[in-house]
Amino acid sequence: MKETTAPNLNDRIARRVRDLRSGQGLSLDALAAHCGVSRSMISLIERGESSPTAVLLEKLAAGLKVPLASLFDPPEPANDPVSRRADQVAWKDPHSGYVRRNVSPSGVASPIQIVEVSFPPKARVAYESGAREPLYHQQVWVLDGAIEVTVGADAHRLGAGDCLAHVLDRPVSYHNPTRRTARYAVVIAR
Incomplete structure (x- = not known):
């Protein structure tokens, strides 16, 4: 990274x-x-x-x-259909300590974005946003470990290999209840 x-x-x-x-x-x-x-x-x-x-x-x-x-996204998109891991920038949330990395190539006209997240043990992040226009769909695919994702009032415990699909129209929270780092991919489409 x-x-x-x-x-x-x-x-x-x-x-x-x-x-x-x-x-x-x-x-x-x-x-x-x-x-x-x-x-x-x-x-x-x-x-x-x-x-x-x-x-x-x-x-x-x-x-x-x-x-x-x-x-x-970078201010000057690469317009390259390949996003090399060595060029993908990692960002660490100063509050929860989670690290996110945009995987998708920048500057390529695609309705899909992929993000990889490394989520520390016991970390929690709650997004209060509700419905927005345009409507965005999201899937959370757990690659390693376990997380809890709450969409509105619906709680989902996800383990390695599990994938949750939902619409970004309600508050969403993420929690790693375990003692080890979880890793998951978020795929966003509009």
């Missing part, structure tokens, strides 16, 4: 959020109203002066009507 220092990745996220917001003609105040994140926090993120958590980034993604994975 390509090691990227937090400041470099924060700069990438900053530029991506800023570009998406301005591309949609949203002011800081308008985006803040759409996603429930303060104007000052969005400004800090857009300047690369904050290390936002996964929960905060999910709120921004929902307000920008994009999947969370797209906030990690």
Whole structure:
């Protein structure tokens, strides 16, 4: 996995959020109203002066009507149909410690994105976002270990090889109740 220092990745996220917001003609105040994140926090993120958590980034993604994975896209997409593992950037959530890696090639016109997650023991992440337009479908495929995924009020315990399909229209939480790291793939399609 390509090691990227937090400041470099924060700069990438900053530029991506800023570009998406301005591309949609949203002011800081308008985006803040759409996603429930303060104007000052969005400004800090857009300047690369904050290390936002996964929960905060999910709120921004929902307000920008994009999947969370797209906030990690490089500013200059490669337009190469192959994404080499050595070039895939890993990001660590400062709150839960989970590590995510966008696997899909950037800049390729595809309605599908694949993300690999390494989820530490006892870690928990809860995304409060509800329905969004356009509608996104997601599948969570556990590669190693076990996790609990709660979609709305429905809880699912998943072990290695299990796959959960759902629509991103309700709050979703992830929990690793075990003492070992779990690894899973998230496939997102719209």
